[in-house]
Amino acid sequence: MSVRSGTAGRDSTGMAKPVMWRVGVVVAMGQQPTPLVRRASEIDYADVSAGDGTRKGVLIDGEDGAPHFAMRRFELDPGARVPEHTNAVEHEQYVLAGEYTVGIxxxxxEVSAGDSLLIPAGAVHWYENDGDEPGAFICVVPNGDDDIQLVADEA
Amino acid sequence: MSVRSGTAGRDSTGMAKPVMWRVGVVVAMGQQPTPLVRRASEIDYADVSAGDGTRKGVLIDGEDGAPHFAMRRFELDPGARVPEHTNAVEHEQYVLAGEYTVGIxxxxxEVSAGDSLLIPAGAVHWYENDGDEPGAFICVVPNGDDDIQLVADEA
Structure with a gap:
């Protein structure tokens, strides 16, 4: 079961509040993982609301019985941009395609296929694909709740 | 610091003992991870002793301060074979290149680029690249000790 919620708006002083998402995956206690081979064609991609021209597909996560961490694949269209944000959990990433920019x-x-990245929990980071080719990367995160918090004002 | 040891031989009954490796990575306690961008060209590959025509490169692990899991990249030459074995920890894998066989x-x-796999801890598995193209995959494991145990007799 996935739980997603988001808030955005202005606080009592009229300042734009940071936008926050909370993403939780509930892992059935005691679930024994079984072997899984998930084909590329079976992956559903959804737009990443915090970014323009970005999509995310979950390859393996706690719902599959994965006990410790989840593997996702992200796509960055030419022109895609994900603004400065932090996560509550670290990322380990592997660049699959394209040439795009990661700010940390x-x-x-400037990263390209074969590069790998460790983005610690809480580190401010952003992405921008100024190239002509689609970018793609694997992103692995520990199981559990994540808070995605935008740094920039949404005003 | 990496610790590797291996044993092989025969037990008191004259039966071939399974071959076992123990691989441990010591993570400095309290180490604060710093951002890391590791280029493809910086990765050192070493032959995998349990397999023929196979190499492993560590992309990110506990020695980089990664708190929970390690990301490695494996290469399977045409003709490569890793015999039946188990690991003490689960694998989450993403196929990068080639078309090769995974037994679980x-x-x-038969897997190819874009496929992902969850191989639970303790599951007997093997690899064989009968194709003409090199195979490659990402393999993520939790930090901590692993035991790699061959199933087949070494007699």
Whole structure:
């Protein structure tokens, strides 16, 4: 069961509140994982609401009985941008395709296929695909709740 | 610090003992992970002793401060074969290249780029690349000790 909620708006001072999503995956206690081979064609992709031109597909997660971590695949269209944000959990990523920019804690990195990244929990990061080719990457996160918090005002 | 050890031989009955490796990565306690961008060209590959024509490169692991899991990349030459074995920890894998066979608990699967696999801890599995193209995959495992135990006799 996935639980997703989001809030956005202005606080009592009229300032734009940061936008926050909470994503939780409930893993059935004591569930014994069984082997899984999931084909590329079986993956459902959904738009990433925090980013333009970005999609996310879950390859394996707690709902499959994976006990510790989830593997997802992201796609970044040419022109895609995900603004500065933080997560409550770390990312381990592997770049599959394209040449795009990842900003982490004030540094920018042009990445391409075969590069891997560790983005610690709480690190401010962003993505931008200024190339002509679609970008794609694997992103692995520990199971459990994540808070995705945008850094920039939504005003 | 990585610790590797292996034993092989015969037990008191003269039967061939299974071959076992123990692989441990010590994570410095309290180490605060810092962002990491590791280029494909920086990865060192080493032959996998349990398999023929197979290599492993560590992309990110506990030595980088990754708190929960490690990401590795494996290469399977045409003709490569890793015999039936078990691991003490689960694998989450993503197929990058080639078309090769994965056996899991008696079932065989022909996999190709974009497919993902969950191989539970303790599940007997093997690999064989009967194709003409090199195979490659990402394999993510939880931090901590692993025991790699071959199922087949080494006699």
């Amino acid at each position: 804690e004030g540094d920018t990195h | 608990e008696g079932d065989t699967h």
